[in-house]
Amino acid sequence: MARDLEIRFSAFQVGEHCAAMSSGNPCFVNSGAIEMPQGKEEWMSTISKMKREPALVVFDCAPVMMDVSPIMPAHENVTLRAFPQLSKVLVSSVPLLVIAGLVYAGLFIKPKPVGAPIPPATFERGDAxxxxxxxxxxxxxxxxxxxxxxxxxxxxxxxxxxxxxxxxxxxxxxxxxxxxxxxxxxxxxxxxxxxxxxxxxxxxxxxxxxxxxxxxxxxxxxxxxxxxxxxxxxxxxxxxxxxxxxxxxxxxxxxxxxxxxxxxxxxxxxxxxxxxxxxxxxxxxxxxxxxxxxxxxxxxxxxxxxxxxxxxxxxxxxxxxxxxxxxxxxxxxxxxxxxxxxxxxxxxxxxxxxxxxxxxxxxxxxxxxxxxxxxxxxxxxxxxxxxxxxxxxxxxxxxxxxxxxxxxx
Known part of the structure; x- marks a missing residue:
């Protein structure tokens, strides 16, 4: 019996052979970035590798139904969840992270002089x-x-x-x-x-x-x-x-x-x-x-x-x-x-x-x-x-x- 798995890809029309798989967009597996597999066969292979370690796979894209029964027995479960707003949250957080980094640098990172100091001039304009x-x-x-x-x-x-x-x-x-x-x-x-x-x-x-x-x-x-x-x-x-x-x-x-x-x-x-x-x-x-x-x-x-x-x-x-x-x-x-x-x-x-x-x-x-x-x-x-x-x-x-x-x- 075939088991359908809902997967979210890029927000564009997905064809029978899942054209979005070849888009090259990144996904996140176990907090590590990997490249999107190229084509249906490679995507199936990637899911197969995940069967021993159930993972949280995040995509911000439209859903597509895929038959994963050929590679996953019925008694095994892999959960793929979609978080459509995650990328927006991450993008909106960038300015705050930049500001936090600058504040940290200003408070805790002290610049160190590089090279020998320049000696003061013997005579300068305005000397008396x-x-x-x-x-x-x-x-x-x-x-x-x-x-x-x-x-x-x-x-x-x-x-x-x-x-x-x-x-x-x-x-x-x-x-x-x-x-x-x-x-x-x-x-x-x-x-x-x-x-x-x-x-x-x-x-x-x-x-x-x-x-x-x-x-x-x-x-x-x-x-x-x-x-x-x-x-x-x-x-x-x-x-x-x-x-x-x-x-x-x-x-x-x-x-x-x-x-x-x-x-x-x-x-x-x-x-x-x-x-x-x-x-x-x-x-x-x-x-x-x-x-x-x-x-x-x-x-x-x-x-x-x-x-x-x-x-x-x-x-x-x-x-x-x-x-x-x-x-x-x-x-x-x-x-x-x-x-x-x-x-x-x-x-x-x-x-x-x-x-x-x-x-x-x-x-x-x-x-x-x-x-x-x-x-x-x-x-x-x-x-x-x-x-x-x-x-x-x-x-x-x-x-x-x-x-x-x-x-x-």
Whole structure:
């Protein structure tokens, strides 16, 4: 007796020999995908193979009646069930599965970097270097924006960017030797190195609740250092910049620069203020300068003779160790930010590329820009034996034999 088995194929007309069998559409047997058998004989063979393992065979198609008695005895049963909506459910589930996969990837799969990291550029657009320390014609340190410190050991032909623990702007940098240096800047940052800049560490410095920018730093033999800044900051270190203490009470005025020769020191700041010490900084005495304009830089060539410069072209001269000061004739009105004594001459730098030079400030200064194309401001000047003068600020430049050589190319 023939037994009919209802099987669902593709949703199109099925002929006597079951043309749908050759459609090649996939079906699912025991959760495994197989290809649709080609023709009636192969289909019968497939059903025969399933007789020992009753299976759930799924088709989303129209029914067709087939005689399976030749291959299945009456006492054996194979159940074939049709689920017309299954494929629709599966298709509609795809977007949800995709979204679930993306959520899983976002939460639990962490990307891993491939290859070596790209080192940051030594010099970048917008860089400004406010502080510079020239140890020789070859070795120079500079510090500036974003906590960046760079060093050259070949006179500026090539530079190396050194990693620092801060992104606050460096305002000044000074060095004891080729291995040990200190830098200070915004937010009270004070960093130091003992290994030539291979590693920079943050020093422990007192913090004000009002203002903390440190403007200048000066180093002394034996690991001593002084730093000055906003809100009357006057800090002292005796361990190469690793720790700092306040040497004077806070006050509502900023100090901009400091200089020391032995136990005698001078600090200058806002409103023409100047203080002097003769006992290594234990006590400080205010000195009347006779001006109200802010003083930005001070330097002494010996224990008696010094020059201070400031905004609006201010130049002051002392011949008695800083006890009294006289205004010197100034040929410019541009702000002057720093002054240095070297090779028998004074050099002052400031805004608009101005460079002043004089052997005797009271007898007048010669004026020359860095170059006819360099109108940048310069915040610091340093010099080394041999007549090379280094300027830094909007540009970094070496002046030698009256010619300017850019240090950053």
């Amino acid at each position: 270097f406010y502080g510079l320390a020239a140890l020789s014609a070859s070795t120079i340190w500079a510090g500036g924006t974003d906590g960046k410190v760079v060093r050259t050991d070949d006179g500026g032909n090539t530079w190396t960017r050194q990693t620092t623990p801060t992104h606050h702007t460096i305002q000044d940098i000074a060095a004891w030797d080729e291995m040990r240096a200190v830098a200070v800047g915004n937010r009270g940052v004070a960093i130091f190195t003992l290994d030539g800049g291979t590693t920079w560490k943050e020093g422990k410095a007192p913090v004000s609740q009002v203002a903390n920018k440190l403007m200048g730093v000066r180093v002394l033999p034996g690991g001593g250092a002084w730093a000055v800044g906003e809100y009357g900051a006057l800090l002292k270190s005796e361990d190469y910049g690793a720790s700092w203490v306040r040497a004077a009470p806070q006050e509502d005025a900023a100090w901009n620069d400091i200089d020391f020769l032995g136990d005698t020191g001078w600090i200058v700041g806002e409103f023409g203020r100047l203080k002097r010490t003769t006992d290594g900084g234990r006590t400080w005495t205010s000195v009347n300068t006779g001006v109200q304009t802010s003083l930005m830089g001070v330097r002494f060539k010996d224990a008696m003779h010094g020059v201070a410069v400031g905004v609006a072209g201010t130049v002051l001269v002392s011949g008695d160790g800083g006890l009294s000061w006289k205004p010197a004739p100034s040929p410019v009105r541009e702000h002057l930010f720093d002054v240095e004594w070297h090779d028998g001459r004074w050099t002052a730098v400031g805004a608009k590329g101005v460079v002043l030079s004089a052997s005797d400030p009271m007898q007048g200064w010669s004026v020359a820009p860095v170059s006819h194309i360099d109108q940048a401001w310069h915040t610091q000047v340093d010099a080394v034996d041999g007549g090379v003068v280094y300027l830094t600020g909007g540009t970094m430049v070496a002046l030698e034999n009256g010619k300017a050589r850019p240090l950053v190319r």
